[in-house]
Amino acid sequence: EAGRIALDHAEAIFRTAEDLVATLRERGGARQVLRVGALSTLSRNFQIGFIAPFLAREDVEVVLRSGPQAQLLAGLEALALDVVLTNHPPARDAASRHLVHRIAEQPVSLIGPPALAGRPLAELLAREPLILPTAEGVLRAGLDALFETLSIVPRIAAEADDMAMLRLLARSGAGLAAIPPIVVRDELATGQLAELARFEGLTESFHAVTLRRRFPNPLVREALDAARAAARTMAQGAD
CATH class of the missing domain: 3.40.190.10 (Periplasmic binding protein-like II)
Incomplete structure (x- = not known):
C-alpha cells in the first residue's frame, strides 16, 4: 500500500511538471498559442466562431486540428491540445480529468x-x-x-x-x-x-472539453467566456 501511495504521488508530480512545461512552452515566445481540437464532423461555422476573437490578434497564434474524438481527447491528455470542441461530450467519472463546458445550445x-x-x-x-x-x-x-x-x-x-x-x-x-x-x-x-x-x-449542444490542469493556458478561459457571451447574444436576438 505504501508503494502504491508513493507511485500515485510520483505520477501527480510528473503530471504537474508536464503541465508546467507545456504552459511555459505556450508562453515562452513573443506570441501565445491556443491549440484547439475539433471533432471532424462539427459545424465549421461553430469552429470559426470559437476561434474568431483571436484571429485578428497579433499576439496569438491559433492551431486548429480536426479528427475523431478519441484521438483528440488523447491529444488533450498529452497536453498537445488546450481544448477540444465537440457535440458529443465524453463520459466522466470520479477519476476523469476532463472538464466539460457547455458553451452553446x-x-x-x-x-x-x-x-x-x-x-x-x-x-x-x-x-x-x-x-x-x-x-x-x-x-x-x-x-x-x-x-x-x-x-x-x-x-x-x-x-x-x-x-x-x-x-x-x-x-x-x-x-x-x-x-x-x-x-x-x-x-x-x-x-x-x-x-x-x-x-x-x-x-x-456544443461543448468545449478541457483538462483539469494546475497551470492552464489563460487563452482557454478567454475563448470560453467569449463563446458563452456570443451564445447569449444569439439567443437574445432569436427571442
Whole structure:
C-alpha cells in the first residue's frame, strides 16, 4: 500500500511538471498559442466562431486540428491540445480529468428553398425528400421520435454524419435538411436557403472539453467566456 501511495504521488508530480512545461512552452515566445481540437464532423461555422476573437490578434497564434474524438481527447491528455470542441461530450467519472463546458445550445430547424416557406411542418416532412443526420447521432433519435409521433414515414434523400456535408447537400437542393441554422448561416443571410420550420424541443449542444490542469493556458478561459457571451447574444436576438 505504501508503494502504491508513493507511485500515485510520483505520477501527480510528473503530471504537474508536464503541465508546467507545456504552459511555459505556450508562453515562452513573443506570441501565445491556443491549440484547439475539433471533432471532424462539427459545424465549421461553430469552429470559426470559437476561434474568431483571436484571429485578428497579433499576439496569438491559433492551431486548429480536426479528427475523431478519441484521438483528440488523447491529444488533450498529452497536453498537445488546450481544448477540444465537440457535440458529443465524453463520459466522466470520479477519476476523469476532463472538464466539460457547455458553451452553446442551438435550435434545430428544417432548412430548404425559400419557395416552400409558410407550409406546415408536418406537410413538409411527409411530402418532401429529407436530408438527415445519421442514425448514430443524438439529433436523429429526436427526429425519429417526431416521425413516429406524427405517423410519418420520411422520404430520406440522404444521410450524413458531417455537418459540412449536410450543408452541401442542403445547398444542392437534394432535399430539406434537419440541421441547426448556424450550419447554413451564410446561406440564410443571402436568401439562398430559408428556415422553413423549427423543431420544438430539439436542440444540439456544443461543448468545449478541457483538462483539469494546475497551470492552464489563460487563452482557454478567454475563448470560453467569449463563446458563452456570443451564445447569449444569439439567443437574445432569436427571442
